Amino acid sequence: MTSTGIRLHAPAPGWSIDADVVVVGSGVAGLTAALRCEAAGLNTVVVTKARLDDGSTRWAQGGIAAALGEGDTPEQHLDDTLVAGAGLCDTEAVRTLVTEGPGAVRRLIATGAHFDESSEGGLALGREGGHHRRRIAHAGGDATGAEVSRALVEAVRARGLRTIENALVLDLLTDAAGRTAGVTLHVMGEGQHDGVGAVHAPAVVLATGGMGQVFSATTNPSVSTGDGVALALRAGAEVSDLEFVQFHPTVLFLGPEAEGQQPLVSEAVRGEGAHLVDADGVRFMLGQHELAELAPRDVVAKGILRRMQEKDAEHMFLDARHFGAEMWEQRFPTILAACRAHGIDPVREPIPIAPAAHYASGGVRTDSHGRTTVPGLYACGEVACTGVHGANRLASNSLLEGLVYAERIAADIAAGRAAEALHARVPEPVPYPERPAHPLLAPETRFAIQRIMTNGAGVLRSAESLRKAAEQLQQLHAEARDALDENGKTAEPGVDTWEATNLMCVARVLVAAALMREETRGCHWREDLPQRDDAHWRRHIVVRLNPDRTLAVRTTDTADFPPTQRPQEQ
Numbered sequence: 001m002t003s004t005g006i007r008l009h010a011p012a013p014g015w016s017i018d019a020d021v022v023v024v025g026s027g028v029a030g031l032t033a034a035l036r037c038e039a040a041g042l043n044t045v046v047v048t049k050a051r052l053d054d055g056s057t058r059w060a061q062g063g064i065a066a067a068l069g070e071g072d073t074p075e076q077h078l079d080d081t082l083v084a085g086a087g088l089c090d091t092e093a094v095r096t097l098v099t100e101g102p103g104a105v106r107r108l109i110a111t112g113a114h115f116d117e118s119s120e121g122g123l124a125l126g127r128e129g130g131h132h133r134r135r136i137a138h139a140g141g142d143a144t145g146a147e148v149s150r151a152l153v154e155a156v157r158a159r160g161l162r163t164i165e166n167a168l169v170l171d172l173l174t175d176a177a178g179r180t181a182g183v184t185l186h187v188m189g190e191g192q193h194d195g196v197g198a199v200h201a202p203a204v205v206l207a208t209g210g211m212g213q214v215f216s217a218t219t220n221p222s223v224s225t226g227d228g229v230a231l232a233l234r235a236g237a238e239v240s241d242l243e244f245v246q247f248h249p250t251v252l253f254l255g256p257e258a259e260g261q262q263p264l265v266s267e268a269v270r271g272e273g274a275h276l277v278d279a280d281g282v283r284f285m286l287g288q289h290e291l292a293e294l295a296p297r298d299v300v301a302k303g304i305l306r307r308m309q310e311k312d313a314e315h316m317f318l319d320a321r322h323f324g325a326e327m328w329e330q331r332f333p334t335i336l337a338a339c340r341a342h343g344i345d346p347v348r349e350p351i352p353i354a355p356a357a358h359y360a361s362g363g364v365r366t367d368s369h370g371r372t373t374v375p376g377l378y379a380c381g382e383v384a385c386t387g388v389h390g391a392n393r394l395a396s397n398s399l400l401e402g403l404v405y406a407e408r409i410a411a412d413i414a415a416g417r418a419a420e421a422l423h424a425r426v427p428e429p430v431p432y433p434e435r436p437a438h439p440l441l442a443p444e445t446r447f448a449i450q451r452i453m454t455n456g457a458g459v460l461r462s463a464e465s466l467r468k469a470a471e472q473l474q475q476l477h478a479e480a481r482d483a484l485d486e487n488g489k490t491a492e493p494g495v496d497t498w499e500a501t502n503l504m505c506v507a508r509v510l511v512a513a514a515l516m517r518e519e520t521r522g523c524h525w526r527e528d529l530p531q532r533d534d535a536h537w538r539r540h541i542v543v544r545l546n547p548d549r550t551l552a553v554r555t556t557d558t559a560d561f562p563p564t565q566r567p568q569e570q
Helices: 028-039 074-084 091-111 144-158 227-234 267-271 297-311 321-331 333-341 397-414 419-424 445-457 463-487 495-516
Strands: 016-018 021-024 044-047 162-164 167-174 180-187 196-200 203-206 245-252 275-277 316-319 351-360 363-365 377-379 541-545 551-555
Touching: 021 028, 021 180, 028 044, 028 144, 028 203, 028 397, 074 091, 091 144, 091 397, 144 397, 167 196, 167 227, 167 495, 180 203, 203 227, 203 397, 227 363, 227 377, 227 495, 227 541, 245 267, 245 297, 275 297, 297 316, 297 351, 321 333, 377 397, 445 463, 445 495, 463 495, 495 541, 495 551
Parallel strands: 016 196, 021 044, 021 203, 044 162, 203 377
Antiparallel strands: 167 180, 180 196, 245 351, 275 316, 316 351, 541 551
């Protein structure tokens, strides 16, 4: 796979450092990969967009799913994952996840993470949507992500790993042969004139998280702007399954005009017995699925939206008054505090909820070792598409996927392709281009993109809405391109313009894939094509960026991923 030659408009790097591995991102996937690489003796640098503990991991409330309980097995976990994935999971990728998952969780505990225990002294396991067993390990009741993040950050600092915080990654550097040679990045708030520098390394691990900010309302933090997927596309990598954006069914409803990050009401609340009801108190999920409120997330989100349409309502309710004050305070203290901060007391009243963008099941296409289609470039966590999630992620499989595939990446880098070759090869990046290769969008374009995507490519989609979204995105894209072609001018380089440009890149791919997939499957819901079509669409949509900035779109032959690397590259 060759690079597109496209890079963001940015000053040439004014400083550089060398490493064996650079990990971009500081969530569960990034820090696990970094710790494992460092333990293997590799000079590892962690680059993160905000502070080390500021990514999406710390917002995870539910927990980590793994077959850790008595009577549970990896095979049962596999079955639940395949059902949730609606026919598009790569079975071997899922098998890897569920068989290696229990050991990965135990290693996380050995790293210092403390999970809630039962009265008997073992792990207190909860249940969430799509799971037929209690297999969700949680911490602090509903603060699992915060505890996982704390433990990993402390381990990184204790081992003295070099970290570069407040740094937005810009583009992949490659050598003359097209192999990875590091990344460029912009360090914010360091008192430098421009802050642009480079980390030269023959192995780059993308763990940049998701792209929830492409929609107006999301559970994702403000830093989730699709930077890793956009970087990979410009580098020539393939992305897959971007049409499958999971909208979390139960997000605290703050009003129809609410934008940005919204408070999540964890699926674990339903796992403990909360009911979804309409304004009349009717449980509308009964009879829609054998698991009712604990059906997979796409089923529940659709059930909520259908009831909202039937009742001409802006939201539904989650009723957990029967928990009582003590259970709320002990099991869900974070959610209780968030609700009360917005004037809602779940102990005494139902919680107003509505679906909001939550998790990207798709991303940069990888193989079972986290390798992308660009030699030396790896991806793990939400930025990656390993084939595990298929058309709809099973609840609490995300932290587990980050753990398992980060460990596999570190093992691959430290193995034959890695340790000796890494130290022997100092990457020589191709020269930085004098002229900008990619126009930047004005900061206010971000909000235009979010409105376009929410209206045309949200939970409810149709050919008409998607075509309109594609046209509107293309118009914004063309205006920036034409301005650059005519007079060489583009928006001023900066965090806001780089983020807006990355959001445009991922939005175009998402809409193109959603328009191509002419069926309803998992969390991709086409109102005009409500049926699942296995004969034609039990396969993946793969997209890459052409040098002329157009998109090349194809489908795989089956639901399994083809290899990412040619034999001689492995």
